[in-house]
Amino acid sequence: MxxxxxxxxxxxxxxxxxxxxxxxxxxxxxxxxxxxxxxxARPERxxxxxxxxxxxxxxxxxxxxxxxxxxxxxxNQAATTFEIVxxxxxxxxxxxxxxxxxxxxxxxxxxxxxxxxAGYADKGALLDISDRxxxxxxxxxxxxxxxxxxxxxTAQYDGNTYGLPWISQPLVLYYNPDLFTAAGVTxxxxxxxxxxxxxxxxxxxxxxxxxxxxxxxxxxxIQMFIWQAGGxxxxxxxxxxxxxxxxxxxxxxxxxxxxxxEEYAPSEATITEQGFGEMAKAGKVAMFFGGAGDDxxxxxxxDPKNAVMKVALVPKGPANRANFxxxxxxxxxxxxxxxxxxxxxxxxxxxxxxxWKVVAPRQSLANVDTIVASVPDKxxxxxxxxxxxPDMRAFRVIPEHQEWDTVFFEQFxxxxxxxxxxxxxxxxxxxxxxxxxxxT
Numbered sequence: 001m002x003x004x005x006x007x008x009x010x011x012x013x014x015x016x017x018x019x020x021x022x023x024x025x026x027x028x029x030x031x032x033x034x035x036x037x038x039x040x041a042r043p044e045r046x047x048x049x050x051x052x053x054x055x056x057x058x059x060x061x062x063x064x065x066x067x068x069x070x071x072x073x074x075x076n077q078a079a080t081t082f083e084i085v086x087x088x089x090x091x092x093x094x095x096x097x098x099x100x101x102x103x104x105x106x107x108x109x110x111x112x113x114x115x116x117x118a119g120y121a122d123k124g125a126l127l128d129i130s131d132r133x134x135x136x137x138x139x140x141x142x143x144x145x146x147x148x149x150x151x152x153x154t155a156q157y158d159g160n161t162y163g164l165p166w167i168s169q170p171l172v173l174y175y176n177p178d179l180f181t182a183a184g185v186t187x188x189x190x191x192x193x194x195x196x197x198x199x200x201x202x203x204x205x206x207x208x209x210x211x212x213x214x215x216x217x218x219x220x221x222i223q224m225f226i227w228q229a230g231g232x233x234x235x236x237x238x239x240x241x242x243x244x245x246x247x248x249x250x251x252x253x254x255x256x257x258x259x260x261x262e263e264y265a266p267s268e269a270t271i272t273e274q275g276f277g278e279m280a281k282a283g284k285v286a287m288f289f290g291g292a293g294d295d296x297x298x299x300x301x302x303d304p305k306n307a308v309m310k311v312a313l314v315p316k317g318p319a320n321r322a323n324f325x326x327x328x329x330x331x332x333x334x335x336x337x338x339x340x341x342x343x344x345x346x347x348x349x350x351x352x353x354x355x356w357k358v359v360a361p362r363q364s365l366a367n368v369d370t371i372v373a374s375v376p377d378k379x380x381x382x383x384x385x386x387x388x389x390p391d392m393r394a395f396r397v398i399p400e401h402q403e404w405d406t407v408f409f410e411q412f413x414x415x416x417x418x419x420x421x422x423x424x425x426x427x428x429x430x431x432x433x434x435x436x437x438x439x440t
Contacts, residue, residue, distance in 0.1 A: 051083040052341040057107035059093035071352040082341040101125055108336040113328045114154035114394050115401045121157040122399035127332040130160045132343045139347035151361045154394045155329040163329035166353040168361035169291040170392035171323040173312045179286040188312040197315040201264040204286040212266045213286050216259035217276055220289035224324040225251040228317020234396040241434035243427035252423035259417050283307035291326055292385045293358040298377035311381040325392035400437040407433050
C-alpha cells in the first residue's frame with residue numbers, strides 16, 4: 001500500500017505550517033481555541049488525508065473481474081480510510097502469487113482456494129487476524145459464529161483465523177428434463193440413492209446418439225462419495241488418511257464403476273474432444289454435478305442453443321448426503337505495510353462479495369432473497385440450493401496439502417480411474433505415503 005510522494009510532502013508541509021502558526025499566535029497571547037477557529041476559517045491550508053491504497057490480487061477472469069470491480073467500486077465509495085485496487089491475474093495465478101510473496105511485493109489482500117490457506121499460514125505468509133476479528137463488533141463479515149463451520153475451518157489453522165471465506169458453493173445435481181422425458185425416467189428427487197442414480201444413468205445413456213446419463217472425470221470429487229459412505233480421506237485429528245477403510249473402498253469402487261464407462265458416462269476421449277461441462281450445456285449429458293453458483297440452470301436464457309437444465313439434490317450415499325462445497329478466502333499478506341487498512345478493506349470487501357457470489361458463507365444470508373438478489377436467474381433453483389446447505393462440506397486441509405493432493409492423484413485416484421489397480425490394493429499402498437505428510 002502506498003501514498004503518492006507529493007501528497008506526503010504536502011501533508012508534512014501543512015503540519016509544519018500549522019505548528020508554526022500555533023507557536024507564533026501563542027507568543028502573541030492568542031488562545032488555542034482562537035487559533036483553531038482561525039485555522040478552520042482557512043480550509044485551503046489543510047490537505048485532507050488520502051485513502052490508503054490496498055492492493056487485491058485475484059484469479060478473476062475477464063467477466064468475473066468486471067463484476068468484482070463493481071463490488072470494489074461500491075466498497076471504495078463507502079470507505080473513508082482505504083481504496084482497494086483490484087489486480088486480477090487469471091493465468092498462472094499461484095505461480096505469480098508465490099513469486100510476489102518471495103520478492104516482498106505481494107498484494108495486501110489476495111484470494112486463496114481452500115486447499116492453500118493452511119500451507120500459506122504455516123509458512124508465515126499470512127496475517128493472523130484473530131484478535132482484530134474478536135475486537136470488531138461493527139462489521140457483519142467479522143462475526144465468525146455466522147459462518148458455516150465447515151467453510152470457516154478452511155480459513156483457519158492451528159486455532160487461528162487467517163482470512164474470511166467469500167463463497168460456500170455446495171454441489172447440486174443439474175439435470176436435463178427433456179432427456180428424462182424422452183427416456184421415460186422419473187426426474188431426481190430427495191429419495192434418490194446411489195443405486196437410483198446409477199440405474200437412471202444407464203437408462204438415459206445412448207452412445208449411438210451421443211447422449212450419456214452422467215459424466216465423471218475426477219469431478220465431482222471422489223472425496224464426496226467417500227464421505228457419503230461414512231469414510232474419510234483425512235481424519236478429524238489430521239493424523240491419518242484412512243483410504244483403506246471399508247467405507248472408503250465402497251465409495252471408490254462405486255466411482256470407478258461409472259467414470260469413463262460408456263454404460264453410464266462418456267469415455268475420457270469423448271470428454272477431451274467435446275468438453276466436460278460443455279457436453280451438459282449441449283444436451284448430451286442428462287445429469288451433471290455442478291456448483292450451486294454455476295449457470296447451467298439458466299445458460300439457456302443467455303444462449304438458446306444451451307440445454308434447459310434444472311436442479312436437484314445430489315443422491316444420498318449409504319451413510320449420508322454429504323456434498324462437496326467449494327470455498328475460497330480472502331487473506332492478508334503478513335508483509336502488508338498497513339495492516340489496519342488491509343483489515344478494514346477485508347471485512348468491507350467480504351461483505352460486498354457475500355452479496356454477489358452464490359452461496360454466501362454466512363448463515364444469516366442463507367435465504368432465497370439473498371440468493372435471488374445476488375443472481376436473479378437463480379430464483380427457481382434457490383429453494384433446492386438452500387436444502388443442500390446443511391449437508392455441504394469443504395475439504396479438511398493440512399499444511400502440506402498440495403503434496404498430499406499430488407500423491408493422492410498420482411498413486412490412488414488416477415490409477416483407479418484407469419483400471420490400474422483395485423481400490424483396496426491402491427488404498428493400502430498409498431496410505432503410508434499420505435500419512436507421512438500429516439502434521440500430527
